[in-house]
Structure formats: structure tokens, C-alpha cells
Amino acid sequence: MASIIWLPVIVFIATAYLYLLSTRLPEMDYTGKNCTSEDLKFPRNLQELTSLAVLLQQYKTDHLPYVLLLFCSAYLYKQSFAIPGSVFMNLLAGALFPTWLGFIIVCTLSACGATFCYTWSKLCGKAYIIRYFPDKVKFLQQKVKENMDSLFYFLLFLRFFPMTPNWFLNMASPIVDIPVHMFFFSVFIGLVPYNFICVQTGSMLSDLRSIEDIFTLWTMAKLGLIAIMALVPGLVTKRLKKDIKTD
Numbered sequence: 001m002a003s004i005i006w007l008p009v010i011v012f013i014a015t016a017y018l019y020l021l022s023t024r025l026p027e028m029d030y031t032g033k034n035c036t037s038e039d040l041k042f043p044r045n046l047q048e049l050t051s052l053a054v055l056l057q058q059y060k061t062d063h064l065p066y067v068l069l070l071f072c073s074a075y076l077y078k079q080s081f082a083i084p085g086s087v088f089m090n091l092l093a094g095a096l097f098p099t100w101l102g103f104i105i106v107c108t109l110s111a112c113g114a115t116f117c118y119t120w121s122k123l124c125g126k127a128y129i130i131r132y133f134p135d136k137v138k139f140l141q142q143k144v145k146e147n148m149d150s151l152f153y154f155l156l157f158l159r160f161f162p163m164t165p166n167w168f169l170n171m172a173s174p175i176v177d178i179p180v181h182m183f184f185f186s187v188f189i190g191l192v193p194y195n196f197i198c199v200q201t202g203s204m205l206s207d208l209r210s211i212e213d214i215f216t217l218w219t220m221a222k223l224g225l226i227a228i229m230a231l232v233p234g235l236v237t238k239r240l241k242k243d244i245k246t247d
Contacts, residue, residue, distance in 0.1 A: 004125065006123070007125065010124075011081060018073055021069070025040065025066065026063045026066060040052070040070070042074070043085075046210065049091060049092060050205060053092055053095040056092075057095070060096060067096065071093070071096065072105070072109060074089065075089050075106075079109065079110060079112075080117050080120065081117070082170060087211065090106050090194075090198030091201060091208075094200060094201060094203040094204075095202045102203075103200075106195045107188055107192060110188075110195060114183070115180065115183065115187070117170040118171075119180075121170070121173075121175070126174065126175050129175060133168065136168060141175075141176040144176045151182065155182065155183070155190065156189060156230040157228075159190020160226045160227035161224065161227035162220050162224060166191075190230075201214050
């Protein structure tokens with residue numbers, strides 16, 4: 001296993017790359033002044049998100065490749081290092097790109113970024129995650145063992161379920177021996193409802209008043225129902241295998 005010292009090195013390199021990318025932005029006038037890298041920062045609220053969306057929409061007109069590269073790099077950065085705020089990036093995708101394109105981009109980036117996080121955890125952080133989250137790791141390990149015959153459907157359930165801590169699942173998955181290919185596709189498919197809701201809402205960003213407007217009680221209930229439906233194939237598989245053994 002690689003030493004934990006490599007993780008700060010990886011973070012430093014990724015941060016330096018993102019900084020250099022943000023300081024090499026094409027010159028363009030924005031609200032009467034030259035835009036600087038200070039205008040390009042991760043949004044922390046809807047007001048900052050709206051301002052950033054307006055800025056990048058202007059750049060996108062003449063510099064689409066740059067905006068696309070910047071967005072993808074920033075998204076992967078947040079996902080790879082389990083930095084909160086993916087909802088703002090998903091909304092931004094809806095504001096910048098057509099809904100269908102933003103949706104495809106976000107689904108791909110969320111799966112790739114989560115897999116990078118999985119990789120860093122496997123190479124550098126296994127001992128530390130077990131040390132600081134022993135009960136959670138033990139609980140997840142037990143559930144994985146119980147659902148080994150239908151593991152993919154169980155992983156889909158975890159991703160569909162709106163209250164699942166995805167950051168922990170990303171980091172703990174290699175520890176509980178979830179195969180990387182199964183992990184990748186469970187993220188890609190399992191976050192489809194969440195990503196679509198965010199991207200679709202982002203296309204109407206100017207009408208959004210708060211994050212709570214996205215995740216209403218009805219929306220959360222629908223996501224929960226989808227999560228439960230994901231368990232059905234696994235339960236059926238278990239039942240069939242049990243019947244076969246009985247016979």
C-alpha cells in the first residue's frame with residue numbers, strides 16, 4: 001500500500017493544475033471589467049452559483065472547449081477528494097449546457113470522480129478510514145456480505161437512496177472489497193435520478209430560490225421509492241436460490 005504521504009502530493013498537483021487552468025482563461029469583458037481567476041471559484045450558495053453561471057455562459061459563446069475543460073476538471077476535483085457541493089456543480093451543468101448533454105456529462109464525471117476517490121482510498125487511506133470510522137466500515141462490510149449474491153442491486157439501492165453518505169461509500173468501498181467495475185457502474189446508474197433532477201433544475205436556475213426547492217418531500221419520496229425498487233431483483237434472486245437449495 002502506498003504511504004498516506006502521497007495523498008497530499010496528489011491533492012497539491014491537482015490543485016496546482018486547477019489553479020493554472022483558472023488563471024489561463026481567455027480575455028473577455030464581464031460586466032464592464034476584465035474577469036480574473038478570482039471570479040472562478042466553487043460556488044457556496046445560489047447567489048454565487050448564478051453569478052458564475054452568467055460568467056461562464058458568456059465565455060461559452062466563444063470559448064466552449066475551455067469552459068468544458070474547466071467544468072470537467074473542477075467537477076472531477078471535487079468528486080475525487082470528496083469535497084461537498086456536488087449539487088452546485090450539477091445545477092451549473094444544467095445552466096451551461098443543454099439538459100441532455102449536461103446530464104450525460106454529469107453522470108460520466110460523477111462515476112469517474114467517485115472511482116478516483118475509490119482509488120485514492122485503496123492506495124493511501126485504507127488504514128485511516130478504518131481507524132476513524134470503524135463502526136461504519138464494519139456495518140457496511142456486514143451488509144455487503146449479507147447481499148453478496150445480489151451485490152450490484154444493493155449498491156444501486158445505496159446510490160438511489162437520497163440519504164446515503166456517498167463520500168463515505170466512495171472511500172469505504174475498496175476496504176469492503178467491492179470490485180471497481182461494479183462500483184463504477186453502480187455510481188453511474190445509481191445517481192441517474194439525482195443527477196437528472198439537479199441538471200433539469202439547473203436549466204431554470206434563475207427561477208430557483210433555495211436548494212430546498214430541489215429536494216422537496218415529494219422528490220425525496222420518489223427517490224426513496226426508486227431505491228426500494230432497486231432491491232426487488234436482489235430479493236427475488238435470494239428467494240430463488242433459497243428455494244433451489246431447499247429442493
